[in-house]
Amino acid sequence: MQGKRWLMATSAFRKAVESGDHAAIEELLAENVVFTSPVAFKPYPGRAITAAILRGVSRVFTDFRYVREIVGADGRDQALVFTAKVDGLEVNGCDFLHFDEDGLIDDLTVMVRPLSGANALSQAMGAQFDRIRAEAAAG
Numbered sequence: 001m002q003g004k005r006w007l008m009a010t011s012a013f014r015k016a017v018e019s020g021d022h023a024a025i026e027e028l029l030a031e032n033v034v035f036t037s038p039v040a041f042k043p044y045p046g047r048a049i050t051a052a053i054l055r056g057v058s059r060v061f062t063d064f065r066y067v068r069e070i071v072g073a074d075g076r077d078q079a080l081v082f083t084a085k086v087d088g089l090e091v092n093g094c095d096f097l098h099f100d101e102d103g104l105i106d107d108l109t110v111m112v113r114p115l116s117g118a119n120a121l122s123q124a125m126g127a128q129f130d131r132i133r134a135e136a137a138a139g
Contacts, residue, residue, distance in 0.1 A: 006075040006099045013097065013105065014066055014080060020058060026051040030104035038093070038112045039122035050108065052135040053125075060086055060124035075099075086124055091117030 009028060016024035026047065035050040036043045044050060058064075061084040068081040080095040093112035100106040112118050125132075 004075070005103045006078065007071065009099055009103045009105070010069065010071075010078045010080070010097060014069070017054075017058075018064075018066065022051065022055050022058070025054055028105055029108075030100050030102070030106040033105055034107050036107075036109040037125075038110050038118055039125060046136075048139055049132070049136040052132045055135060056125060056128040056132045059128060060121065062086075086117060086120040089117045089120045091121065 013025065013028050015021075016028065029047045029050055031047050032045065033047055033050050034043050034045050035053055037053070044053060064082060064084040066080050066082050070079040070081070072078060076099045078097045078099075080097070082093050082095065084091050084093070091112045091114070093110060096107075096109040096111070097105050098107035112121055
């Protein structure tokens with residue numbers, strides 16, 4: 001029964017990301033979510049900063065689409081494989097989601113490849129980061 005709840009939450013996250021519904025994305029994040037970036041060494045703890053980072057990503061990615069879902073044995077761990085472009089460079093990536101007991105995302109790790117795409121993402125997100133910090137502080 002729990003596994004079905006986590007599958008529904010993943011589906012809701014996927015739909016919210018694909019439609020650009022940032023309010024819905026934020027509602028699916030646990031207050032204590034930890035976001036691990038593909039281009040930053042230190043994880044970012046908290047809903048406000050994670051939501052702001054995801055809004056920033058939506059501003060730098062174009063042609064974003066999920067192409068595959070992978071579900072762990074108990075359903076709490078899931079991976080959403082995606083393709084996108086950053087400054088015209090194709091990237092492949094994966095959103096690794098972990099769900100808490102309430103069906104909220106408490107851990108979100110993103111990985112991207114190739115290195116040229118990761119470098120482009122790092123530069124594009126670096127240019128966004130003052131705005132991301134301001135959005136996170138505004139709550």
